[in-house]
Amino acid sequence: MSLGNLGNILMLTCLLASLIQALYLIYPHTSFGKININYRVLTRIIFITCLASFLLLIYLFLESNFNYQLVVNNSHSEKPLIYKIAGAWGNHEGSLLLWILVLSFFNFVFLETKIKNTEFKKYVISFQSLMIFGFTLFLLLTSNPFLATENITNEGLGLNPILQDLLLAIHPPILYVGYVGYSIVLSFAVGGMITNKIDQEWARWLHPWVIVSWIFLTAGIGLGSFWAYYELGWGGYWFWDPVENASLMPWLAGTALFHCVIILEKKNILQSWVILLSILTFSLSLIGTFLVRSGILNSVHTFASDPSRGLFILVFLAIILIISFTLYAIKAPTLDKKSKINIVSKEAGILANNWLLLSSLFVVFLGTLYPLAVDLFLQKSISVGPNYYVLSLMPILLLLLLIMIVGPVSKWQNDKLTNILFSISKLFILSLAIIFAFSIYFSELKLTQITLLTLCLTLMLVSIKNGIRTNRNYSIISPSLGKSLAHIGFGLLILSVIANTTFATEKIFQAQVDDLLVIDNYKFKFDKVNQTKGKNFNAITATFSLLDNKTVIETFKPEIRIYSNPPTVTSETSIVRKFLADIYIVMNIPENADFVNVRIHIKPMMSFIWFSIILMVLGGISSIFFRIKLIK
Amino acid sequence: MQKMNIKVKKRLITILLSMLILVIATLLITFNLRDNIIYFYSPTELQEIIIDKKNIIRVGGLVKDGSYKYSEETKIYNFVITDLKNEINVSFVGIIPNLFAENKGVVVEGVAKDSSSITALKVLAKHDENYMPPEVIDALKKNGKWQSE
Numbered sequence: 001m002s003l004g005n006l007g008n009i010l011m012l013t014c015l016l017a018s019l020i021q022a023l024y025l026i027y028p029h030t031s032f033g034k035i036n037i038n039y040r041v042l043t044r045i046i047f048i049t050c051l052a053s054f055l056l057l058i059y060l061f062l063e064s065n066f067n068y069q070l071v072v073n074n075s076h077s078e079k080p081l082i083y084k085i086a087g088a089w090g091n092h093e094g095s096l097l098l099w100i101l102v103l104s105f106f107n108f109v110f111l112e113t114k115i116k117n118t119e120f121k122k123y124v125i126s127f128q129s130l131m132i133f134g135f136t137l138f139l140l141l142t143s144n145p146f147l148a149t150e151n152i153t154n155e156g157l158g159l160n161p162i163l164q165d166l167l168l169a170i171h172p173p174i175l176y177v178g179y180v181g182y183s184i185v186l187s188f189a190v191g192g193m194i195t196n197k198i199d200q201e202w203a204r205w206l207h208p209w210v211i212v213s214w215i216f217l218t219a220g221i222g223l224g225s226f227w228a229y230y231e232l233g234w235g236g237y238w239f240w241d242p243v244e245n246a247s248l249m250p251w252l253a254g255t256a257l258f259h260c261v262i263i264l265e266k267k268n269i270l271q272s273w274v275i276l277l278s279i280l281t282f283s284l285s286l287i288g289t290f291l292v293r294s295g296i297l298n299s300v301h302t303f304a305s306d307p308s309r310g311l312f313i314l315v316f317l318a319i320i321l322i323i324s325f326t327l328y329a330i331k332a333p334t335l336d337k338k339s340k341i342n343i344v345s346k347e348a349g350i351l352a353n354n355w356l357l358l359s360s361l362f363v364v365f366l367g368t369l370y371p372l373a374v375d376l377f378l379q380k381s382i383s384v385g386p387n388y389y390v391l392s393l394m395p396i397l398l399l400l401l402l403i404m405i406v407g408p409v410s411k412w413q414n415d416k417l418t419n420i421l422f423s424i425s426k427l428f429i430l431s432l433a434i435i436f437a438f439s440i441y442f443s444e445l446k447l448t449q450i451t452l453l454t455l456c457l458t459l460m461l462v463s464i465k466n467g468i469r470t471n472r473n474y475s476i477i478s479p480s481l482g483k484s485l486a487h488i489g490f491g492l493l494i495l496s497v498i499a500n501t502t503f504a505t506e507k508i509f510q511a512q513v514d515d516l517l518v519i520d521n522y523k524f525k526f527d528k529v530n531q532t533k534g535k536n537f538n539a540i541t542a543t544f545s546l547l548d549n550k551t552v553i554e555t556f557k558p559e560i561r562i563y564s565n566p567p568t569v570t571s572e573t574s575i576v577r578k579f580l581a582d583i584y585i586v587m588n589i590p591e592n593a594d595f596v597n598v599r600i601h602i603k604p605m606m607s608f609i610w611f612s613i614i615l616m617v618l619g620g621i622s623s624i625f626f627r628i629k630l631i632k
Numbered sequence: 633m634q635k636m637n638i639k640v641k642k643r644l645i646t647i648l649l650s651m652l653i654l655v656i657a658t659l660l661i662t663f664n665l666r667d668n669i670i671y672f673y674s675p676t677e678l679q680e681i682i683i684d685k686k687n688i689i690r691v692g693g694l695v696k697d698g699s700y701k702y703s704e705e706t707k708i709y710n711f712v713i714t715d716l717k718n719e720i721n722v723s724f725v726g727i728i729p730n731l732f733a734e735n736k737g738v739v740v741e742g743v744a745k746d747s748s749s750i751t752a753l754k755v756l757a758k759h760d761e762n763y764m765p766p767e768v769i770d771a772l773k774k775n776g777k778w779q780s781e
Contacts, residue, residue: 363661370665381672383690388668392661508726510707588727593702597727 003060004068007053007146014049014104015136017042021129024122025194039122040111046132047108050101054088057097057145061088066156069149070094075156078536079164086169092309093145095172099289100135102173102180103128106209110184115205117197124184124191131183134319138312164536167227175220175247179285181213182254182278189278190324193331198275203265208627210258215620217254221247222613233571233586235506235601237609240386245368246288249361253281256357259350266412267347269339272332273354279324284361286317291368342414349407356400363392394448397494401455404487405462424462431457443503452498459491482623489615496608506601512594519600522583523547524556529596537563539572542587542596546576558587558598582606670741675718683744691720691750692739700734713738724752 021042060068061084064077074094075087089098107128115121139145188206192198224247229237238244257277264274290313341347367384374382405428410420435454439445445453467484507519517524527543539559546554559572573586584601672690673681691713699712709724711734722740732738732755742752 359657366661366665381690383670383672384665385668385670385688388665391668392664510704586727588729599727 002067002148003056003065004146004148007056008140008144010049010053010056011136011140011144011146014046014053014100015133015140017045017049018104018129018133018136021046021126022133024126025130039125042129043104043107043111043125046129047104050097050104050132053146054097054101057094058085058088060146061085064156066153067148068145069147070145072149072153072156076536077155080535082166082169083164089172090169093139093143095176096135096139096143097145098173099176099180100132100139102176103132103135103183106181106184107132110209113205117195120191120195120197120202122191123194124187127187127190128184131187131320134316138316142309142312165227165231167223168231171220171223171227174216174223178213178215178217178220178254179250179289181209181216182250182282182285184209185213185257185278186282186320186324189275190327193275193327193335196331196334198271198335200265200268203261203274204627207258207261207265208624210254210261211620211624211627214251214254214258215617215624217247217251218613218620219617221251222610222617226610229606230573230575233573235504235584235586235599235603237606240367240384240389242368242371243292245364246291249364249368250281250284250288252357252361252364253277253284256354256361257281260354263347263350267339268337269341269347270351271335271337272328275328275335277354279321279328283317283321286313286320289313290317344410344415344417344420346407346410346412346415349403349410352403353400353407356396356403359396360393360400363389363396367392394452398452398455401452401459401491401494404490405455405459408466408483408487409462424458427461427465428454428458431455431461445502449498449502453495456491456495456498460488460495463487463491479623479626482619482621482626484619485622486616486619489612489617489619492608492612492615496605496612499605500603500609503604504601506599509598509600510595511598512596517544517598517600520602522600522602524585524600526598527555532559534561537561540589542598544574544585544598546583554583556583556585558585560588577607579607580604672739674715675713675720676715678720678744679718679747681747683747685743685745687743688741688753689744689750690739690741690756691722691744692737693720695732695734695736695738697734713740719748721749722752723749724755726753726755728755 020037021039024037024039057070060071061075062081064071064075064084066072070091070093071087074091075084079087088094107125110128111121111125185206188202188209189198192202221244224244225237228239229235257274257280260270260274260277263270290310341351367388371382371384374380405424406420409423432454434457435445435450439450463484467481467488470480471478471484505520507517509515509517511517511526513526513528515526517526524544524546527545530541530543532539532541539561541557541559544556544558545552546556554576556574556576558574561570561572562568563570571586571588573584575585576583581602581604584603585598587596587598589596670688670690672692675691675693678691693713693715696712696714696719699710701710702708703710707725709722709726709728711722711724713720713722722742724740724742739756740750740752741754741756742750744750
């Protein structure tokens, strides 16, 4: 039996097993209700077959088996080992298989958790299996990775050089875990509604899953942004590009969701709202995938795409939405417990934050999909400039920061506004003074900048104070530490982004060897140009030295790489990270020119942007360990 | 009965108020959206519209064979974008992306000087060598010049 057939058989087994499990959603209510299926065995079969076929695919790439179409299209025998492996999921078919693997992995891990309510467990697993079934069917019908090639060749076409990057090899799997993680959240909602189990205990079970997905999504977005920063060579890290927005939308909904689960867990209110957010978050994950994979978006990031694939995802989304909303419509009257929320309380703060996050979501959603609608109905091609996002999100961000400052320090149930304001007043005045001093002594700031920066700084200081106050035993695993870290991270992120956009400078030079390039207080000397040879490319490397009174402080080696499989030219940036600013050099050579084009960016606070995302992820990790401990 | 009315009234006011806020916010956002839209034109479409020298637009098509020039004195790049029916002269100061080549698809963003020339602020590069911007494909399709490979 050929390896490809083995892969097909594995996926067919998975399809069958997931179908049998998914049917459990219906057959307790039919005359077959007596049939007992072993959900434990089925779940394990599903997971093992998915894992085996994914490993098989990697093996095919490793041995450069050019009997298979996918390997021919995406690999090359001379490619470095790590990119052969990454090639397995660096394409539509492979990434779909990875998507299914993650779906079944979450299903499997959920099976092994110590939740005693088997009725609930069975329904969650069945709904998750329904999704696995849908995607496996899609894979087998339209995008089979184990398809044999029609024309036998001895060599592959290669992987797009721009994708031959270590970070890009790990970025999609991480993002996928985030997206797909919200599938189990939706399954929780469906299972909980069927078994009438939307209560505090349910919220406690759900909580770690919401955080896990959030951690991976945050990390995935961060890595993607980091990659765009050094690989694309534009000096930017976020372009409000549709593909980026596609990952930001589930993040916003997911962030709202996990704040809201906290209220449900504590106060046993807002059941409907949590359910709706669960449905919304996974739907946005699907829409995100749809937007990226269907190719209907005009993006700076391009992917192999095919409209029919997009159509499937849309149909699938519709089915998921119909099932979950029908269920919601039936169960909604029994869901909500009587609730009254005081306007000055922690739960009110979280709820306000929820609305603000959803408002931002609305802004991003509109900006991303409006061009599509215009294209569809008016046959006009448009794009939305970054200014739209910046201007629309600014007021929301202001309110969000305010709520993030006062929310965490207020008490559950009922609090006095004066108490809250008093407890943060000193830190607020301190922050205002610092920003004012900066504005007077260093560089004049506009009013909006002063307001935003002050709020960011206050948020960070208040969160630090809170973290210390509520965590006196210095435990690393604690929800309050996690919260503080994540909030400090968010404050720092906005602060650094504002500082970065305000103070960044860039200059373009047409330089010849021995030229002196001056930008701000930095002097660079253009030393030489060499030709070098890499593993699977030829490179032209230029050398620049950063000078301080004729002594060389740093050397920069930006490159132009010429790949032959497939033939592509890329620019490699050279970045030196200083504590306060990045120095970023990228170059290229116009045809027939005797000079090189050099662009130098000075980008302040760049390291802080990455650090702030790490803080947020660490915050998530800290609280996830606490949550897992809580379930045990 | 009286009590009920007050309750209903209160609720009505809350609903009306939140709807009002929602409408205002949506209006503000959509106006903002309208101001920040960048329209895309093919060279042919550019002939048909009234040029507004304040608006940033995008123009895309193929880079005409033999049209790519660079002047060392003025440091200006010049090239011609064509949809094989009409042509647009582009002038640009900055860094031309690596993937830029004659006979390949390109999209530039900038301000039109008149219906046949544009000062580009950005020349947009795409990742993939074989990639053709969807707008360019559309523009070529409209003229019946598109041949799929």
